[in-house]
Amino acid sequence: MFLKNIGVLGFDPLEKVILAALVTEEPILIIGRPGTDKANLLVYISQALGLSCKKVNAAMTSKLEITGMPVVKDNDDKITFISAPYSVWKKQALVFDLLNEAKPICMSVISSILFEKQINGYPMETLQYRWATMENTDLFNSDMTAFKRRNIYLEEELVENFAFIIEAPTWDHFSVEEKLEGFISGFTHPVKELNNELIAFISKLKPLYEEQLLFPKPKLAAYACLVTSLLNEGGVYVSVQRSLQLLRNLVALDLVNEHWNGEENKDKMGDTLLLGLTNTLTQKAFHENIPDRLIQAIHRNMMQQLFNEKQENDWIGIFMKAGLTEKMDMLFDNTVDKDLKSLAFIHFFNHSTITERAMLVFSAQPILHRFDILNEEAFNMLTKCFKEILHVDGEIKWLEYTGNMEKGNLVWSNCQVYLLTLPGGQTSKRYKRAYQFFIYLMTHDKLIIDPRYVEEALNDCFEKCQMILKFRKQEKLS
Numbered sequence: 001m002f003l004k005n006i007g008v009l010g011f012d013p014l015e016k017v018i019l020a021a022l023v024t025e026e027p028i029l030i031i032g033r034p035g036t037d038k039a040n041l042l043v044y045i046s047q048a049l050g051l052s053c054k055k056v057n058a059a060m061t062s063k064l065e066i067t068g069m070p071v072v073k074d075n076d077d078k079i080t081f082i083s084a085p086y087s088v089w090k091k092q093a094l095v096f097d098l099l100n101e102a103k104p105i106c107m108s109v110i111s112s113i114l115f116e117k118q119i120n121g122y123p124m125e126t127l128q129y130r131w132a133t134m135e136n137t138d139l140f141n142s143d144m145t146a147f148k149r150r151n152i153y154l155e156e157e158l159v160e161n162f163a164f165i166i167e168a169p170t171w172d173h174f175s176v177e178e179k180l181e182g183f184i185s186g187f188t189h190p191v192k193e194l195n196n197e198l199i200a201f202i203s204k205l206k207p208l209y210e211e212q213l214l215f216p217k218p219k220l221a222a223y224a225c226l227v228t229s230l231l232n233e234g235g236v237y238v239s240v241q242r243s244l245q246l247l248r249n250l251v252a253l254d255l256v257n258e259h260w261n262g263e264e265n266k267d268k269m270g271d272t273l274l275l276g277l278t279n280t281l282t283q284k285a286f287h288e289n290i291p292d293r294l295i296q297a298i299h300r301n302m303m304q305q306l307f308n309e310k311q312e313n314d315w316i317g318i319f320m321k322a323g324l325t326e327k328m329d330m331l332f333d334n335t336v337d338k339d340l341k342s343l344a345f346i347h348f349f350n351h352s353t354i355t356e357r358a359m360l361v362f363s364a365q366p367i368l369h370r371f372d373i374l375n376e377e378a379f380n381m382l383t384k385c386f387k388e389i390l391h392v393d394g395e396i397k398w399l400e401y402t403g404n405m406e407k408g409n410l411v412w413s414n415c416q417v418y419l420l421t422l423p424g425g426q427t428s429k430r431y432k433r434a435y436q437f438f439i440y441l442m443t444h445d446k447l448i449i450d451p452r453y454v455e456e457a458l459n460d461c462f463e464k465c466q467m468i469l470k471f472r473k474q475e476k477l478s
Helices: 012-024 039-049 061-069 104-117 176-184 196-214 218-233 239-258 270-278 290-308 315-321 325-331 336-349 356-368 378-390 410-419 428-441 451-477
Strands: 026-032 051-055 070-071 081-082 093-097 129-135 165-166
Touching: 012 039, 012 061, 012 129, 012 165, 012 196, 026 039, 026 428, 039 051, 039 093, 039 129, 039 196, 061 104, 081 315, 093 104, 093 428, 104 129, 176 218, 196 239, 218 239, 218 270, 218 290, 239 270, 239 356, 270 290, 290 315, 290 336, 315 325, 315 336, 325 336, 325 356, 336 378, 356 378, 356 428, 356 451, 378 428, 410 428, 428 451
Parallel strands: 026 129, 026 165, 051 093, 093 129
Antiparallel strands: 070 081
16 A cells, blocks of 8 residues: 555565554564565655655664764763764664674664664654664574674564564565566665655554553453463463563554555454564564464464354363363364364363363373374373373372371372272273372372262263274274
C-alpha cells in the first residue's frame, strides 16, 4: 500500500509491521544477508515522511564520530559537542548498520541512542526513529574462515529492547512482478517526494496507539499472556519483558490493520496476531530455530480459545479436563496435529500431580514411542520421567512408632498388604508394575492414602494401552 509507492520492493509481507513500528516509534532490528538493502529502508521511509535521516556504519565508526567532540565552556558546567560529519545530534531518524559488529567502546553510546534517545544523559529531542541492522548469523561458519567479524551475536539483553525483529527479504521472497519492476526502475531507486498519505496515516494512529495502550483490548492481552506461557512450556524462552512488548506490538498492528484502506486488504485477526508473534520473538537474532509448526500449533490453539465461540474446539483445554484413559485416546487421534498433541502433553506434564503424570508416562511411553505420537521435545520429557520410574533412585523414609505399633513405614506397609491381594501373586506383571510404581511415589515423598485406588487407576491405564495397541495392529492388517 505505502512502501511500493515510495520505491521499496519485497517488504509487502512485513509492511504492517513496519507501519506499526512507525506508529510506536520504538526501535526495530532488521536481520538479513548482505545486499538486501536493509540499512536503506528507514532512509527511504524518512524521505517520504520529510524527516532528516542518517545511516551510521556501526562497524566502522568511532564514538567521537557519532557524538562529536565534547567541550566544556568557561564558567559553564554544561558539556557541548562540536559536530562531526557523522554526529547524530539533530537527526530525526537514525539507522545503525551492522550493529553486531560495533566496537565495544561504541556500543554503550549506540545503545543509549537506540533505547533512551540520549547521549551521556543529554536528550536527543528531535530524534524519533532508531533502527538497526545485523547480518544473518548463518553466514558465519564454525571455523570463521568465511567471515572475520568482531562479534557474531548481539547480547541477549540488548535484543530484548527492540520492539520488532524482522528479516529482510531475499531474491526468493520477491514476486515476479517485483523482480521485473526492480530491473526496470532499479531496486534502490526510492521516490524522494513527500508521501502525504503515509504522513497522515501515521499521524492519525499515533494518538490512538497511546490511548489503547492504557486500555488494551482484553483478547489481545489474553493472547500475549497465554502464548507466552505455552511457548515457555514448549521450550521457547520468552521473558516477562518480551511478553509485554508483544502486547504493545499487537496493539499497534491491530490499529494498522483496522485503519488499512480497502476491506479486501485487511488481514483477519488471526493473521495479524501471528504476524506480531513471529516478528516479536528474539530467537532469530541468535540463529535459534523455532519450528514453525510449534508456533502455528500454539497460535491455532489460542485462536480457538479466544476467538471461537465453540469452546469444544479448544483441544488442549479438553485434553486437560479429560481422564487419563481419555487422554490416551486423544493422543492417538490421527486427525490432530502432532505438535498440538505434544503441546498438550507438555502442558499436562507441567500442571498435573506426580501420580497422574507418572501413571500416563509409565503406561503409555512404549506405545507413544512405537507410533511416533509426540515431537522430540515432548518425547524427551516423557522418556526422562519413564526412566526415573524404571530405575528408582531414592529413599523411603523410615518412621518410628511407639506403644503397640511396630517400627516401620505405615504407608509402605499398607501398600505391601494390598499388593499381596493382587491376582497372580508376586510373579504377575500387575504386581511387579504396581510395586515399582509405589516405590517411585514413596521415594518422591508422595503419600499413598489408598493403594487400591492408585493401583486400579494405573491398571486401567495399562489396559487402555493394550486396547490401543490391539486396535492399531488390526488397523494395520486391514
